[in-house]
Amino acid sequence: MRVYADNAATTQVSRSALEAMLPCFTEYYGNPSSMHQSGQDAARLLINARETMAKYLGASPNEITFTSGGSEADNQAIISAALRGARKGKKHIISTKFEHHAVLHAVEKLGKEGFEITLLDVHEDGIVRLPKLEAAIRPDTALVTVMYANNEIGTIQPISEIGALCREKGVIFHTDAVQAAGHLEIDVTKQNIDMLTLSAHKFHGPKGIGLLYCRKAIPLSTLIEGGAQERGKRAGTENIPAIVGMAAAFREACENMAVNMPRVRALRDRLIDGVLARIPEVILNGDREKRLPGNANFSVTGIEGESLLLLLDNAGICASSGSACTSGSLDPSHVLLAIGLPHETAHGSLRLTLSEYNTQEEIDYIIEALPPIVEKLRMMSPVWKKK
Ligand SMILES: *Cc1c(COP(=O)(O)O)cnc(C)c1O
Numbered sequence: 001m002r003v004y005a006d007n008a009a010t011t012q013v014s015r016s017a018l019e020a021m022l023p024c025f026t027e028y029y030g031n032p033s034s035m036h037q038s039g040q041d042a043a044r045l046l047i048n049a050r051e052t053m054a055k056y057l058g059a060s061p062n063e064i065t066f067t068s069g070g071s072e073a074d075n076q077a078i079i080s081a082a083l084r085g086a087r088k089g090k091k092h093i094i095s096t097k098f099e100h101h102a103v104l105h106a107v108e109k110l111g112k113e114g115f116e117i118t119l120l121d122v123h124e125d126g127i128v129r130l131p132k133l134e135a136a137i138r139p140d141t142a143l144v145t146v147m148y149a150n151n152e153i154g155t156i157q158p159i160s161e162i163g164a165l166c167r168e169k170g171v172i173f174h175t176d177a178v179q180a181a182g183h184l185e186i187d188v189t190k191q192n193i194d195m196l197t198l199s200a201h202k203f204h205g206p207k208g209i210g211l212l213y214c215r216k217a218i219p220l221s222t223l224i225e226g227g228a229q230e231r232g233k234r235a236g237t238e239n240i241p242a243i244v245g246m247a248a249a250f251r252e253a254c255e256n257m258a259v260n261m262p263r264v265r266a267l268r269d270r271l272i273d274g275v276l277a278r279i280p281e282v283i284l285n286g287d288r289e290k291r292l293p294g295n296a297n298f299s300v301t302g303i304e305g306e307s308l309l310l311l312l313d314n315a316g317i318c319a320s321s322g323s324a325c326t327s328g329s330l331d332p333s334h335v336l337l338a339i340g341l342p343h344e345t346a347h348g349s350l351r352l353t354l355s356e357y358n359t360q361e362e363i364d365y366i367i368e369a370l371p372p373i374v375e376k377l378r379m380m381s382p383v384w385k386k387k
Helices: 015-026 035-058 068-088 101-112 131-137 159-169 240-255 255-280 305-314 336-337 342-346 359-382
Strands: 062-069 092-096 118-122 141-145 172-176 195-199 210-214 282-284 295-300 351-352
Touching: 015 240, 035 062, 035 240, 062 068, 068 092, 068 101, 068 141, 068 195, 092 101, 101 118, 101 255, 118 131, 131 159, 141 159, 141 336, 159 342, 159 351, 255 282, 255 295, 255 359, 305 351, 305 359, 336 342, 342 351
Parallel strands: 092 118, 092 141, 141 172, 172 195
Antiparallel strands: 062 210, 195 210, 282 295, 295 351
């Protein structure tokens, strides 16, 4: 059996997204900036896609800027808010210790360029505390950027409360909603979100496409200079196939959320219960309830995450330890360190992330395959033998 349980890293493109994309290569291949019929056909697809994305986010179409993905949108949001702040003498930025590197490295870079950075703790349960945020906000705070849901441990942050607080204090609030989009309800208006990032390949859309929502009142700076595409906020010929695919995937995910997510949550709970019941000395990282429907993240005492992944892969199971971006490096995950795990434990982490494409048979297969693999690795582990 082959089981894909790494949906936080990326997802399979849905059939409807793929089918929406294909005519963009064969028929609607015009450049939307061209005045002729072919160009205008493509321009219409672009308008429709923007309207779809705006509708399901509670935004208006002219607040949506398409980008090359989540990383670009995060960078553009943070840099825009920082430049706007600097113009007003506000050079303080608040974020958290467990953001995605696209946010963390962007704010750290600003830290080297004269901004003052406060990174909030996320506590053992992986959730930011509102009073701590409130205490950190200063008159010179230019931006609060807190992710909607964490990509490694899946914990969901109190986004509406943070939005309300930031609006009250007059501070720009950006959220990296890459893991939440298509899986959790989002309404940028109701939730007082000023800027929001999403990326299509985390909800069964194509890779290399995402967007930045930016509320009308807030000026966006450009990262890429050139033509007047995206109202001058992001130059370069629009990636029409990807944009159309993203809109199809997002519509599908939002329309089916109420049916799909309870099913995914049930699979996740079956997986969590099965793993915790069958393997001794395993802990679930992150709050049990306030987590993404598809996320399970465990620390397995006495083993190396990398060797575990290898043996799981041999058994046909695609999993991850920490995020895809940090696998390949031997540093323990900054997310697991942020929730207070010691280095040894952080090394032995296992992330299994599910989608509506997973089945109960696949979950049961993981629950059967995992205990003997962990047992085998522990028998070889010098750390475990000492016990
Ligand atoms: C995947 C991910 C990103 C990066 O998105 P890309 O489209 O791959 O650049 C950013 N933030 C979070 C939380 C993610 O999970």
